[in-house]
Structure formats: structure tokens, C-alpha cells
Amino acid sequence: DGGITQSPKYLFRKEGQNVTLSCEQNLNHDAMYWYRQDPGQGLRLIYYSQIVNDFQKGDIAEGYSVSREKKESFPLTVTSAQKNPTAFYLCASSMAPTGNSPLHFGNGTRLTVT
Amino acid sequence: QQQVKQSPQSLIVQKGGISIINCAYENTAFDYFPWYQQFPGKGPALLIAIRPDVSEKKEGRFTISFNKSAKQFSLHIMDSQPGDSATYFCAASIQGAQKLVFGQGTRLTINP
Numbered sequence A: 001d002g003g004i005t006q007s008p009k010y011l012f013r014k015e016g017q018n019v020t021l022s023c024e025q026n027l028n029h030d031a032m033y034w035y036r037q038d039p040g041q042g043l044r045l046i047y048y049s050q051i052v053n054d055f056q057k058g059d060i061a062e063g064y065s066v067s068r069e070k071k072e073s074f075p076l077t078v079t080s081a082q083k084n085p086t087a088f089y090l091c092a093s094s095m096a097p098t099g100n101s102p103l104h105f106g107n108g109t110r111l112t113v114t
Numbered sequence B: 001q002q003q004v005k006q007s008p009q010s011l012i013v014q015k016g017g018i019s020i021i022n023c024a025y026e027n028t029a030f031d032y033f034p035w036y037q038q039f040p041g042k043g044p045a046l047l048i049a050i051r052p053d054v055s056e057k058k059e060g061r062f063t064i065s066f067n068k069s070a071k072q073f074s075l076h077i078m079d080s081q082p083g084d085s086a087t088y089f090c091a092a093s094i095q096g097a098q099k100l101v102f103g104q105g106t107r108l109t110i111n112p
Helices: none
Strands: A004-007 A009-011 A019-025 A033-039 A043-051 A054-057 A064-066 A076-078 A087-092 A108-113 B005-006 B009-012 B019-025 B032-038 B043-048 B056-059 B060-068 B072-077 B086-092 B106-111
Touching: A004 A043, A004 A087, A019 A033, A019 A108, A043 A064, A043 B106, A076 A087, A087 B086, B005 B086, B019 B086, B032 B060, B043 B056, B043 B060, B043 B072, B056 B086, B072 B086
Parallel strands: A009 A108, B009 B106
Antiparallel strands: A004 A019, A019 A076, A033 A043, A033 A087, A043 A054, A064 A076, A087 A108, B005 B019, B019 B072, B032 B043, B032 B086, B056 B060, B060 B072, B086 B106
């Protein structure tokens, strides 16, 4: 089945450590996205990538970094500079820019930093 | 101008009733308005979407109503069922743009 795989489902880290969240898609989609979900705040865009080796900052990129070395993969690193990293992180992909085609989401990674 | 404001934050409806969730926007350049449904522990999934050239779109028990002059759109769930209990997000974007702007979400509970 085609889809987006995020791993792990739950992740625990100590404050001050960088952590990388995995996102893999087999939908052959060009565009990929990372969103952060917090209660009462909806989904906020962290980074997005339209093609391999290219990505742009979203609305809340500070303290995060990404890479897009392969079409299928778009890992997100939460760095120690992110002041409030505990959240539910969602990866998504789309065939075309979001105005033209729907977003397909993975099932998320819940990150807890203590 | 890029915000989409969604209300209510939470909603409880009896089985068989009508659930209504409202969204408002400011940016008149928005021309694509999807709704996403999210079950606990899962990612959101596209439920239904509308473009501003129509005032209403219906898919089964789900209907989007769109009021261009008021810059508002709403989701109506007819004959609400316990299986509809989920968080619903409205969103908006400009066709061809990469960024989809989401509302704050509504947690819907359908009581049996």
C-alpha cells in the first residue's frame, strides 16, 4: 500500500539533545512537508520541499533543520535550539502544490523532551 | 491576513444530530478550502474540499457551505454518528501556492 511512514511513533529525549524524525513516502510525490501540532493551535508548517535538494522554511522553522537527498525521504531534525520541542510532528506529501492536490499525512511522531 | 479562524474549539452533539463547524478568513486571494478529519493517534486525512465558484458541496452526510462575501465557510455533518468523533481542521490556500493555512481545529464528540 502506498503511504507515508513516520518513525518512531513515540520519541523521548533529554533537553539539549538533537533528535531526528524519519519520514518516508512511496507515493512518488514531489512535495513533502513537516507540520507541528499543538492543542488549540492547529497545524503549523515547519519546512517544506518541492523537489530533491531544495527546501523552504515554513512559519515556525527556528530550531529545526531538514534535508531532502532523496525523493522518498524528508527527515526533520529538532535541534537543542528549539525552545519548546515537545509536540506531535506530522509529515505530509502532495503530488503538486497544495492548492492543486490534497495532502497525505503520516501517523505522526510524538516527541517528548524532558 | 494569512489566518483561518475556526470555531468552536470543541463540540458535543447527540447521535443523529447536525454538527456544524465554522471557519473565517481574511485573505481574499484564498481559492481552495479543504477540510481534514483526524482520529486520535493518526494523521489528518482530506474529507472534502471546495473552491469559491460554488456555494455548497455535498459528499454523503458531509456538506461544505461557502459564503464568499462574508469570507466564511462551514462544515455540516448530517445524522452525526459516533464514528464521526474526531478532530476537524479547516484550511485555505491559494491555488499553486505551497502553503496550506490551517484553522485551530475542532474536537467533535458524538454521544450515542
